[in-house]
Amino acid sequence: MMMKNRAMTMSKRNNSLKEIADVLWNAESVLLYPHVNMDGDCLGSAVALCAALRKIGKEAYVLIEDEIAAFLRFMEKDYCTEELQIIKEPDVCICIDCGEPERFKYRKDKFFQGKTTICIDHHLTTEPFADLNYIDPKAAATGEIIYELLNGMRIVIDKEIGEALYAAIATDTGNFQYSNTTKNTHEIVAGLFDCGIDHNKVSIQLYQNIRAEKILLQNRTLQTLKLFAQGQAAICCTTKAMLEETGGKMEETEGFIEVLRSISGVEVAVFVKEVTDTTSKISMRSKEKVNVAEISKEFHGGGHMRAAGCTLNMGTSEAMETMIDTIERFLKG
Structure with a gap:
């Protein structure tokens, strides 16, 4: 399902998803940066984009600096690494769901080594700081933006990518209870169901996987x-x-x-x-x-x-x- 990109109103430095898509298509290597104390939205969005980029032949990794919470580890697979030199000279570095470099400060120097830096986020207080920025406060989750980006790139969202996006959106909307949940949120999730996701399996991992x-x-x-x-x-x-x-x-x-x-x-x-x-x-x-x-x-x-x-x-x-x-x-x- 194709979703219309929302117009940005925050700053003239905000770019379009098409501009970001063009950079990603032309890149060979990409590092993705979730923020510290990763929640479901930042990790799910990063993993989904990483998997999609690999699907079109890119070298891509999610670069982390702290432990992944147990209820989110089902998404980790071989996408996440703490090895700063996993890609020595990345073409693109993208921070996901993260409004300032201090939220990934131990990876910050590596981030700015990217030939092009990108910020994709939905936080109201985020100020653009990368070469390319797409910040949409109207999005309930960064996962919604990644969904739109992948559709714009004509990358088929498979079951694995869809389940990571579902985890991203479900967690940042309080399982669709919070006031940030919109019609657009439900339309995107409907599109993920069309991709064959097992929402019950994901929900069990997120909400019924608690240690005593x-x-x-x-x-x-x-x-x-x-x-x-x-x-x-x-x-x-x-x-x-x-x-x-x-x-x-x-x-x-x-x-x-x-x-x-x-x-x-x-x-x-x-x-x-x-x-x-x-x-x-x-x-x-x-x-x-x-x-x-x-x-x-x-x-x-x-x-x-x-x-x-x-x-x-x-x-x-x-x-x-x-x-x-x-x-x-x-x-x-």
Whole structure:
């Protein structure tokens, strides 16, 4: 199914998918860069594009720098590598679902060694920084953009590519529950069904593949739950001590914030993860009213209206208090 490319409105430096397609057709070697702490959208989109490029005879790899979460490993196969020199002089380097080089900082130097650099993303706060940029905040997931790119390149989307794209779109739309889900989203997924995907197999990997340790970690994390702003907001945190206590992994905190957002009356959910004693990573979600991307900008973060994040240079206790004060101020305003 062919989907019409959406017009870009953010910056004159945004390019068309056709321009990007032309560069890819003329390239011989391509490195793809998902962001650190890979989620389903960035990895699924990267794997789908990598598989498609190999299908048309390109040398292509997904270059990573951290461990792939267990529920996403079914997509890894032989596409992903940590070997920086897997392609010594890549014709093209593409960052996927990633708005700034700092989100792949240990691979950044290699990225800019590409003869042509490309950024494909859907985050509202992304500013173009590559040679070619396609940034579409209206896309529910970067997987939607990759689907359109592959169709524009006349590359047949097979079952393997389709399942990677399905994983990308399903995870970034909260299994099609979030407000970013559109008619276009469902039309693209319908097209993936036409490609022969086994959506049940993918869903089992994504949502029914949980270690018992994750449940223990979630229970321990929820013991830190605080409701504030007259019940309009909720916050909790996961620390390294909790990981040791439960045997859980920090990557397994994926989805914890949705438990907070699901609480009746809660408009804003905040999840704090301990990175070091003096660094905390913040994730935010909202239901209908609050633009959490605006909140994240106060701390040099970014994201979408309903899903955003940032990093604070402070421990988890101080980070929680800082976020409580900030969100209460936003809600009053």
